[in-house]
Amino acid sequence: xxxxxxxxxxxxxxxxxxxxxxxxxxxxxxxxxxxxxxxxxxxxxxxxxxxxxxxxxxxxxxxxxxxxxxxxxxxxxxxxxxxxxxxxxxxxxxxxxxxxxxxxxxxx
Amino acid sequence: xxxxxxxxxxxxxxxxxxxxxxxxxxxxxxxxxxxxxxxxxxxxxxxxxxxxxxxxxxxxxxxxxxxxxxxxxxxxxxxxxxxxxxxxxxxxxxxxxxxxxxxxxxxxxxxxxxxxxxxxxxxxxxxxxxxxxxxxxxxxxxxxxxxxxxxxxxxxxxxxxxxxxxxxxx
Numbered sequence: 001x002x003x004x005x006x007x008x009x010x011x012x013x014x015x016x017x018x019x020x021x022x023x024x025x026x027x028x029x030x031x032x033x034x035x036x037x038x039x040x041x042x043x044x045x046x047x048x049x050x051x052x053x054x055x056x057x058x059x060x061x062x063x064x065x066x067x068x069x070x071x072x073x074x075x076x077x078x079x080x081x082x083x084x085x086x087x088x089x090x091x092x093x094x095x096x097x098x099x100x101x102x103x104x105x106x107x108x
Numbered sequence: 109x110x111x112x113x114x115x116x117x118x119x120x121x122x123x124x125x126x127x128x129x130x131x132x133x134x135x136x137x138x139x140x141x142x143x144x145x146x147x148x149x150x151x152x153x154x155x156x157x158x159x160x161x162x163x164x165x166x167x168x169x170x171x172x173x174x175x176x177x178x179x180x181x182x183x184x185x186x187x188x189x190x191x192x193x194x195x196x197x198x199x200x201x202x203x204x205x206x207x208x209x210x211x212x213x214x215x216x217x218x219x220x221x222x223x224x225x226x227x228x229x230x231x232x233x234x235x236x237x238x239x240x241x242x243x244x245x246x247x248x249x250x251x252x253x254x255x256x257x258x259x260x261x262x263x264x265x266x267x268x269x270x271x272x273x274x275x276x277x278x
Binding site for chain 2: 017022
């Protein structure tokens with residue numbers, strides 16, 4: 001099984017879990033899915049406070065999930081601002097390659 | 109160490125130092141404003157130690173005091189906490205959600221977020237036009253932190269996060 005296949009399975013399982021456990025979660029953006037060492041997620045929810053910036057937290061890998069995670073919660077309007085380049089992404093993150101997941105489309 | 113690791117170490121060291129100062133203010137029963145000032149600074153820098161590791165831009169860290177609420181909202185994603193707290197992610201979400209109002213009150217202590225209202229550092233004018241000094245203000249929050257279940261739990265978690273940072277977050 002390739003590294004990329006493993007990280008895809010892990011990330012999508014994680015995203016599904018987040019949708020199942022958080023009824024307010026609207027969308028999850030997986031930034032740079034070709035990364036095989038870490039999973040970078042933007043989680044879009046109206047429940048979070050507007051920060052006007054992408055505050056991405058680091059979570060280390062563990063035995064269950066052997067990939068580092070970097071996760072930021074943003075509000076729906078902040079996602080639109082990111083798409084318009086009005087709010088920059090964290091250092092090293094780009095929108096050149098990303099996947100969008102919604103409650104309806106997530107399939108694992 | 110890389111540059112971001114140096115920043116993480118520095119934020120963590122300062123957060124621990126602020127937390128130590130907070131503990132001393134409790135021990136010697138300093139005025140609430142000083143206790144809350146150190147608590148607010150410890151929580152902000154703890155959060156920023158994780159943000160700098162998450163690629164968050166440095167200018168976003170130095171330009172804002174709002175980080176602790178986001179940290180508490182998202183902490184349930186730390187799988188290593190599961191073993192320490194003995195809770196699944198969904199249970200952790202519910203647990204930390206009930207601590208959010210107090211986390212928010214701590215975050216709002218930063219003068220820049222206090223909107224010219226009560227804060228532990230600078231005088232402010234109240235609705236009646238009286239100019240008040242933080243040292244004279246009773247700060248109900250200190251009672252909430254020390255006397256309510258949520259407050260006690262939140263302080264206990266902050267202590268664990270700071271003392272076991274390397275095990276939990278690195």
